[in-house]
Amino acid sequence: MRGWAKLLGLLVSAAALLLIAMLSLSAGASDPEFVQDTFVEFRQGTPDRVDIWSEPGLVKLDRHWWLDGMVNDPLSVSPLTFLPNDREYPRLSFAFTTTGGVTQTVFFAVWHDERNGDTNPDIFFDRSLDNGHTWTTDITVTDAAGFQTHPDVTFLKTEKAVCVVWKDGSHNLGFAKSYDAGNTWTVSTIYTSSRQVFNPRIAPHGQSGYLYLVWGEATADGYPGRLYISRSGDGGATWSDPITLSVTALQRATPPSAASLAVDASGNVYVVWKDTNPSDSIYFTKWISGSEWSEAGWSSPVLLREGILSPPAITIGPNHAIYVAWIERINGDYAVVVASTLDQGVTWVSVQAAVPVSANDLSAPDIGADSLGRVYVVWYESGDGNIYLTSSSDGGASWLPKRRVNSAGGKPAAYVAPAIQAAFTGEVVVAWHDYRHESPGVGSQIYATGYPSDRYFSWGEYLSPVFDAGSLAAWDTITWTATVSPGTGLRIATRVMTEPGASWTDWYTYTSSGESIPHPSGRFIQYRAVFTTSVVTQTPVLDEVVISYRQYRIFLPLVLKQ
Structure with a gap:
């Protein structure tokens, strides 16, 4: 009876080790990233009162049309x-x-x-x-x-x-x-x-x-x-x-x-x-x-x-x-x-x-x-x-x-x-x-x-395309490069979807570039950039956004034959 118990314990331990091995995370030096810093990449998103065209590779508030x-x-x-x-x-x-x-x-x-x-x-x-x-x-x-x-x-x-x-x-x-x-x-x-x-x-x-x-x-x-x-x-x-x-x-x-x-x-x-x-x-x-x-x-x-x-x-x-x-x-x-x-x-x-x-x-x-x-x-x-x-x-x-x-x-x-x-x-x-x-x-x-006229909109939003990690991923950090002059503002937020057809998480807004992404592991991530200005001749300018993450790797178990 004790032999069967010992065997059962060994099987449980092996299963645990196997699960850990199958779901281990990839290491950091080569962590994959989602990057947006070119016109071709930014145009894949959805601008609302935001200009991605006049200076390709930069995102900023759009200008008004002139009054007729x-x-x-x-x-x-x-x-x-x-x-x-x-x-x-x-x-x-x-x-x-x-x-x-x-x-x-x-x-x-x-x-x-x-x-x-x-x-x-x-x-x-x-x-x-x-x-x-x-x-x-x-x-x-x-x-x-x-x-x-x-x-x-x-x-x-x-x-x-x-x-x-x-x-x-x-x-x-x-x-x-x-x-x-x-x-x-x-x-x-x-x-x-x-x-x-x-x-x-x-x-x-x-x-x-x-x-x-x-x-x-x-x-x-x-x-x-x-x-x-x-x-x-x-x-x-x-x-x-x-x-x-x-x-x-x-x-x-x-x-x-x-x-x-x-x-x-x-x-x-x-x-x-x-x-x-x-x-x-x-x-x-x-x-x-x-x-x-x-x-x-x-x-x-x-x-x-x-x-x-x-x-x-x-x-x-x-x-x-x-x-x-x-x-x-x-x-x-x-x-x-x-x-x-x-x-x-x-x-x-x-x-x-x-x-x-x-x-x-x-x-x-x-x-x-x-x-x-x-x-x-x-x-x-x-x-x-x-x-x-x-x-x-x-x-x-x-x-x-x-x-x-x-x-x-x-x-x-x-x-x-x-x-x-x-x-x-x-x-x-x-x-x-x-x-x-x-x-x-x-x-x-x-x-x-x-x-364009000589006045910027006071508010605008850029919604990125949905980035697909391809499989379950753990999110690391989000960094961005921007110019925010006095009287203007830029807020970056993210949300995550765990698998196709699932609901999105709530938006999480960051206070500074380089913060850790607090969302649970998932497959899809999207960011939102909200631009504001109280000075009609000034606009914040977004140059680059980088989202880093680590993918789970699945390893097949090693099988020994007697």
């Missing part, structure tokens, strides 16, 4: 007070200027304008050096007889020239170019048709100097029925014969455009448009640089979506990413949808992106992207008559909550697309025409807002 303000010169009253005297349909572009070694972004705006009181709109131009906050004195691009409407603007880098195109009367396309930032203009008629022309759009290829121009033309019944494109290799002096992109019944759309045009860094050209075959559909076509410039050189139109409610807008992001935005109805309600492709339109991913589905009538989106990968969408919403914006920092996979662009007293034009322009370095301007000053002889005015 008037772009055109102060109000003027039409001598014929029964006329609307409207300023309408702004479009935007940008360029860089360098003075004394300092590079600055300059935004350009064009619109058509009835201020001369002859019921025939003219084309006007303006520019801003402070991200849309203030604008210079208006400059006339053309005040020729007849209607000059629906302009578009771009900057031709190879010639350092601002280029503007517009609908000239009913059958012509006008073109103007300025070599002195818009102060003086050379104006010409570049195309005449026997049919009505509609909604020209222009885009450059910065490296080659080519200009590309797309527009619609009417069929016999007066509605746009063909979509054309042309290009110029000499700065707009001469243009190629028009190439037909679509011969179906192109839908007349609420201005400014039924077609949208974009050119990537390699010189590839992409066009999207709204068509009626089948009903209210979006089509996409492309021309790959180096291909023959002819109708055969363009790809066959690809149907992206049926049943849409607005003309589409297109933009190019980093790494040749293409984004297209439109409005459609989902289960009877309205939604902003963004489709993206990383393979030049071979495959597309569509998401109900910008806002939750809304019962309000949404219309007329525009889209822009900067070189750091932020994508912006703006649109008009009829429920409260405002313009809204949202943005994505992860290529359109997720979107921030929408924010109103115009101020509370604004009255944006209904069902008309606001214009958005994102510069390469992160500045953004949005413009629209607005009826807040409407009265006899005073019509709509051009308004704009921009980002």
Whole structure:
């Protein structure tokens, strides 16, 4: 009996030793770490009123947008007070200027304008050096007889020239170019048709100097029925014969455009448009640089979506990413949808992106992207008559909550697309025409807002991605590197999840870098950084976060055979 007891004791002791061996912790010199200190790593988290873009590798409070303000010169009253005297349909572009070694972004705006009181709109131009906050004195691009409407603007880098195109009367396309930032203009008629022309759009290829121009033309019944494109290799002096992109019944759309045009860094050209075959559909076509410039050189139109409610807008992001935005109805309600492709339109991913589905009538989106990968969408919403914006920092996979662009007293034009322009370095301007000053002889005015302003938000939060240790781990320390100036604050907290599907622990907030992590062992950990400031011109700056831990190692038992 005592032999059996002795054997049982040996077995218990062996089991205990085996359990200790199987769950032993790895040693400290090579302890694994979760590290965030680069832009690529920080963009995997979720910023809320926090800026991870302007200085890649740093996290700080984001800045406010400027309060919207008037772009055109102060109000003027039409001598014929029964006329609307409207300023309408702004479009935007940008360029860089360098003075004394300092590079600055300059935004350009064009619109058509009835201020001369002859019921025939003219084309006007303006520019801003402070991200849309203030604008210079208006400059006339053309005040020729007849209607000059629906302009578009771009900057031709190879010639350092601002280029503007517009609908000239009913059958012509006008073109103007300025070599002195818009102060003086050379104006010409570049195309005449026997049919009505509609909604020209222009885009450059910065490296080659080519200009590309797309527009619609009417069929016999007066509605746009063909979509054309042309290009110029000499700065707009001469243009190629028009190439037909679509011969179906192109839908007349609420201005400014039924077609949208974009050119990537390699010189590839992409066009999207709204068509009626089948009903209210979006089509996409492309021309790959180096291909023959002819109708055969363009790809066959690809149907992206049926049943849409607005003309589409297109933009190019980093790494040749293409984004297209439109409005459609989902289960009877309205939604902003963004489709993206990383393979030049071979495959597309569509998401109900910008806002939750809304019962309000949404219309007329525009889209822009900067070189750091932020994508912006703006649109008009009829429920409260405002313009809204949202943005994505992860290529359109997720979107921030929408924010109103115009101020509370604004009255944006209904069902008309606001214009958005994102510069390469992160500045953004949005413009629209607005009826807040409407009265006899005073019509709509051009308004704009921009980002960033000179003021930081007073509060912001950065939520890290969830770090997965791969198995059960014991947490060691959390350290961070930051600059916290007087009047600003930074608080770091962590929480842990033991296994997939389990609940998170409560957040634990640390008082200083290098503290031990008090959470129980687990597999997943996440940190939160809360930024504050009471000085609107100052922000705390987070540079690096390191979480160290030790993994449990499982050792198989040694089995001895007798």
